[in-house]
Amino acid sequence: MLSRNFTYNLQYCNTFNRLFTTNMSGNKPLVFNILSECKTSKARVGKMTLPHGVVDTPVFMPVGTQGTLKGMLPEQLEKMGLQIMLANTYHLGTKPGAEVLRKAGGLHKFMNWDRPLLTDSGGFQMVSLLKLAEITEEGVKFQSLNQQKAEVMLTPEHSIEIQNAIGADIIMQLDDVIKTTSPDENRVKESVLRTTRWLDRCIKAHQNPDTQNIFPIVQGTLYKDLRIISANELIKRSVNGFAIGGLSGGESKDDFWKVVHLCTDLLPKEKPRYLMGVGFAVDLVVCSALGVDMFDCVFPTRTARFGCALLSIGQLNLRKAKYAKDFGPIDPECWCNTCKNYTRAYLHGVVTQLPVACHLLSEHNVAFQMRLMQEIRDSVSENRFPDFVQNFMLKLYPDKNYPSWIKDSLSAVNMELL
Ligand SMILES: [Zn+2]
Structure with missing residues (x-):
């Protein structure tokens, strides 16, 4: 955990940043303009302006776990025209740690990348990497692998504190992550309500609202009514974008697309929608048709x-x-x-x-x-997105033996395959 001295310094530094940026600009740290909309499906093209630059959407964000994509330099990615990448709070918070990142002037400077960054909350990594993680109202309790198995707690406040030190343009709330296929409806309901309570704690703890955007995460696994409760609560908060969480966790493709379709209907049209952990080409095409603007996944670089x-x-x-x-x-x-x-x-x-x-x-x-x-x-x-989707799917399935979930999901947004 952070030392008292470090916490004090961090608060001082962030208060200074906040005053400075408010005086300098007073602008919103995220402006989302929808430039075109598909006349058939829910797909749209947008321009998201963030403190470190512009991002064209729909966008795929590769995952640079520890401040770099494995095997690639930030300047190579910049040369390729990459506009945004994701970094993992859990890994960065463990090594080099928030204090080093703060002293380095944030992750952008530290990793030599001056374009937009997004950080996750660290919660998902803990629950997935550490078998001993236990979730309570206070936060995620786990045994640290680094500190002689000491018990530590990641609270919403601590997650935001680390993410403030990292300084990404978009930061994620800590959410109560459970398995998508969990059969325990009461536990799913608890996770939905707790995720909203944790969002409020994250917003309260956030020290850089003028330069960093918190995205809430819609939860509720495969329960339609719980997804509705979750989205409706989160959209009451003053935030600049939303994420759809708890998918890509072993659910069927039939369940997957229906939840995405529902969530993009529920979330406000004028704000970006980020579908977490999705990166297969076919999923990117279908979910863009369903109205998703942002994606991330380790798959393309891991499979490489x-x-x-x-x-x-x-x-x-x-x-x-x-x-x-x-x-x-x-x-x-x-x-x-x-x-x-x-x-x-x-x-x-x-x-x-x-x-x-x-x-x-x-x-x-x-x-x-x-x-x-x-x-x-x-x-x-x-204005030729339906043709593009037809040709894309035909290349992938030349015998036209399309999986039913692809046909059904596209049909739900008025698109038929050849
Ligand atoms: Zn190539």
């Missing part, structure tokens, strides 16, 4: 480390022997440095063996996600 490159027709496992004499690029249509300069045969020889392969594949996979989101945005802006 295992030698898998993303393609519009699926994944390419470069470890397979058949690529040993394949002198073509991963994807001839890709603009990334890896596809311009390296062959599948070269990559086959180095994947999962040399760190350089992790870099080359991560660059391609990040570029793939960026290109996909650009295609989604362009097709909405040019």
Whole structure:
């Protein structure tokens, strides 16, 4: 936990920042303009202006766990045109720790990235990484792996304190995370009500409302009535955007899209909607059609480390022997440095063996996600999003054996497949 001295310094520093920024600008730290809307589905194209720059939406945010994407430098990501990335509060709070980050002048300076950042609350990591986490009204209690198994508590206030020291443009409230497939309705209800109470504690503890945006998280797992209660409570608070949490946790795709569809109906149209933990290409296309503006997932960079490159027709496992004499690029249509300069045969020889392969594949996979989101945005802006979705799905399922959840979810927003 933080020392008293550190807490005092942090408060002093944040109070100063707040006065300074209010005097300097008085502007909202997030302005969201909807530039185009699909006439058929709920897809929209927006421009989100944050203290560290502009983000075009719908956007996919790669996850830089400890202040960097594994195998990629921030300047390389900037050169590729990446506008925003995510960092994990749990990992950063553990190492280097809030005090070092504060002394460094925040994570932007520390990691040499001056574009927008988003941090999670740390709660999800604790519950998923630490088997011994216990949730009480006060916060998430867990055994620290670093401090000789000492018991520590992550409270809403502590999560915001660390996130204030990190200084990301968007920060997340601490929420009461439970398994999506939990059969215990009373426990789900408790998590919904507690998440709202924790949001109020987070807002109260937030020291930088002029430079950092807190996003609340809609909970309620697969219970429609609880999702409605959660969203309706959260939208009463004065915040600049919302997240949909508790999905991608083992639920069926049928349940998944219905909850997303419901939540985008419930959340205010004029504010950005962030669907947490979603990053498969097909999910990005469907959920953009359902009206989601922001996504994040470790998948594209994690799968790169295992030698898998993303393609519009699926994944390419470069470890397979058949690529040993394949002198073509991963994807001839890709603009990334890896596809311009390296062959599948070269990559086959180095994947999962040399760190350089992790870099080359991560660059391609990040570029793939960026290109996909650009295609989604362009097709909405040019009023041809339904055609784009039809062609995208046909490439992925050339035999037209579309999974029923894809047909049903698109049909719910007036789109039919070829
Ligand atoms: Zn590429």
